[in-house]
Amino acid sequence: MTESNPLTRLREIMARLRDPEHGCAWDRAQTAASIVPHTLEEAYELADAVARDAGDAASTAELREELGDLLFQVVFQARIAEEAGRFDLDDVARGIADKLVRRHPHVFAGHAFGDDAEREAAWEDDKAASREQRGHASAMDDIPLALPALARAVKTQRRAARDGFDWDDAGPVVDKIHEEMAEVSVAVAEGVDPDAVAEEVGDVLFAVSNWARHLGVDPEGALRGSTRKFEARYRRMEALAAAEGQSLDALGFDAQERLYQRARRQLRGESDEPEDPQA
Structure with a gap:
């Protein structure tokens, strides 16, 4: 195997794992669809490593390892496509490089945008053109169903906002949250079926994610x-x-609540003694 180029070596290892005669039975059996759950799992593990990164040697090693695990998923998918004569890893890298250059004319082509809004508009126009080339008629067509629910909610809201379907500020969104919460209370009080209550709760979560978007907060990361x-406090x-x-x-x-408040104070570095309500 080639030792000089780490990516070349990784591709050769992947090819060996998929070899019909001498490869690994599990790797040979995989399809593009069957490894998607593993890819999602690796992406979440990377997100967790980033969130817990303390900048020390152990965190650095873990972050590097998780990036490698995710990179392997890309190499795996590219190998499956290469075997089918569709494309290979070079095509994948070439495609993303071309797209990045195209979407950053202010960096690579000397184009000057007037402000961030103009730059964002050009970015979105390019993405819209790409969707149209792929035959997507609706702004909602290519939003992945596999996205986490909060992230997908925000993505749909952003797509609608690009067409002007959005509130100008966060104020009306807060009113919408209260409206949706009241509808949940009514549904519960009237004893409607659980599916109807779940639908109303979903409307609340959708409205809260919209509020977070207006505030510039990623609701998925915030949650x-x-x-x-909460996990640290419970421990x-x-x-x-x-x-x-x-x-x-x-x-x-x-008694549990008293312990929870003690845990909260300790983890925040505050006095372990409860506050005197008469003070």
Whole structure:
């Protein structure tokens, strides 16, 4: 195998794994569709490594490894396509390079945009032209169904906003959230079927993701952060309960809530003593 070029070596390894006679049975059995779940998993693991990156040697090694795992998924897909005579990894790299150059004329062609809005408009025009070339009639046609729900919601909202279907600011979005929450309460009070309640809850989440978009916040990342924060607090709750010789699941909710507030204060570096409401 070639040792001088790491990418060449990786491609040769992939070809060997897929070899009909001497390759790996599992790798040979895979299709473009069957490895998609693995690709998504690797992407999430990379996102997690980035979120937990502390800049130290261990984090650097983990980040590098996760990037390699995701790169392998690209090489895997390209190899499957190459075997079918469709395209290879060079075509993939050439295509993305051409697209980046085309979408950055201010960097590669000396074009000057008046402001960020003009640059963004040109970017979106190029993407719209690409969608049209692929035969997509609607702005919603090529939004991946496999995207996480919050990310997909924001993407659909951005597409609609490009056509002018959007509020000018975040104020009306907040009103919409309250409206949708009231509809959930009505559905629950009227005892409608669970599917109808789920639909109303979905409307609330869609409105909240729209609010986040107007505020310039990525709701997917924000929710991941809040979930990590809750996880850290819950782990601290478990430790606090164990230090007192108790099992967290054996405590009542009020006792659990007191531990949660202690955990929250500790992790924020605040005093472990509860605030005096009379102070």
